[in-house]
Amino acid sequence: MSGSSSRVSRRTAIMVAAALLLQMALLVVVLRPQLSARLSGAEYRLAAGPVDPVDPFRGAYVMLTYPGLPSAEGQAAGRVYVPLVRDGALWKGAGVERRRPAAGPYLACRTGGYGDLRCGIDSLFLPEDKARRVGSELAADRAAAVVKIDDDGNAALIDVVPR
């Protein structure tokens, strides 16, 4: 191969490496809330229940609902905040606010304007045997979700444990 060809291939290699790095960087950006919560958040326990115990198309994948969190009924679509207060061994939501609370802990969530509340802690992927156990605990109302929440209200679901 000529020198020109090797130059081109080196340039292509650099461009491809840059493209792959860009994709990884974008991935970090889109996952930043969960990464931040996992790396710098404090641990809280919330009461949890099942919505859709096991998704047949995605294997051991559980959609959770949080009985202790309020509904966003009446709120326009957009970002909302849910301050958390202690409720025995667990934590629960104390209303939905449009403004970021001055002090934590609180959850930074989004609502689509239909009363729904999405705080990034709704999905739990589990190995199949553990999913069965968690599913039965959730259905019996004996489970609590372990979440990590950072200072900005970003939350990450860590585990579901017996209460």
Add this chain to the structure above:
Amino acid sequence: MEPTWVRVPARRLAWLRGELARWQAEGVIDATAAERIAGRYVPGRRLSLERVVLLLGGGFLGVGLIWVVAANLDQLSPLARFAGITVVWLAAAVLGEALAGPAVRSAARLVAVLAAGGVVFQAAQSLQVPAYGSGLLGVWAAGALAYAYATHAAGPLLAALVLGASWYGWWAGEQTDSAGGVAVCLVAAGTTAISLAVLHERLRTRAGAIAGPDGAGGTQEGSAGDGETQDGPVRAGGAVTGGPVPAGIVRDVGAPSPWSGRFAAVWRAAGFLLALGGLFVAAFPGVSQGEMYGAPALWAGLTAAAVAAGAALVLGGAGDRREAAAAQVFGGAGDRREPAAAQVLGGAGDGREAAAAQVLGGAQDRREMLARRVLGGAGHRYEVLAALVMVVAAVSLVAWAPGDAEPAMGGFTAAQTARAVAGTLLYILAASWFAVAAARRDETHLVLIATVALVVFVTAQSFAVFQPLLSGAALFLALGVIFIVTGALVEYGRRRLMEATR
């Protein structure tokens, strides 16, 4: 510069060899030049059997990788799964550049694009990130786009545009919460894609136009059967003159990007489909704008369309002026300068080949080709302006929501009928324009897309409009007549269009 080979269809190669024999017999070129010209082309199909098999294999492998992620294999920890899919992704990306065969490279690149999706979704799954948002798909699409431009490969670009269109449609749907909002977003995305296609083409033709009306002096893509070359005889002319080009002639011109022609075709096809998809939705009775003006996705799409269209209009105009200047140099100088120009363009060794390229169409044909190029430049502007008009029309159409979304039992009101007719006319005009624009470029597949889109639209609209009015046998009779008439008209129009542009 090492000689390059271009795969061309066997019929086109037979035509070229026939022409070469004729020029040789007429004394235009000698046997050596004819042999050198013919030696630059090899017969081949753009989509050979081995290529199809390899691409299918790559596709199955990639989909299987994503399925492995979705299956949430519990034998492996999330970190092990993430590491595994990342290794596969990086290995495919390395093989995509390191392997020798173009078809194998394409298959590896396809695996790399699909495995990148596996990496994204496995990372999200490992962090328990809900998959109901469009962001993950957006990251996948952006990564595929960057990869496509890094590798200069059209396959990853096609995948990136499919992913990007899906992401944008999803994002728009999340935010606008109305079919009308999504429709306008899709038309805006189509305008952006069409404008980018024009920009890619200007990038390609700028150097070719200055170097000579036949594209002489342009570099030829596709060494040793790249397999993705789509050039026709005009660009094949560019390969004829491989000699050094004096700096004075090509000054101020950047090197043409070998991939920009293929990329322009992919962007244009995406633009056609997005714009027609948006107009398809907008034309349906009852589709309204909802709360779309509060959606950042809409404004982002409109801004992107305005910026891309503006750039295409400005740079396209500049390109046209350069082509006109090239016309003065290469066309206006007259036939007496042709032999000298051929010698200069081709250099001492390739002078005869350059002469062959000049004589390829004869002086008259060359001027016609130049005229077509200049007219083609104007066509670029019309193409962008037409896309902008479609955005305005889509915005107007979804803002026009007379009465209830569902037609009343007795059929449409006068206002609803007027709206349905306006939507139908708009779509038919848009599809016809796209068909004409594609036919002018001799891009048969785009003509086919436009005509199929027209037939699908008429089919859907017939049900939407006639179903409330007719029932039972009358409905089927009416639809049968409409389909037969539509099919006959579309077929007739397509044939006439292709004949007119030949």
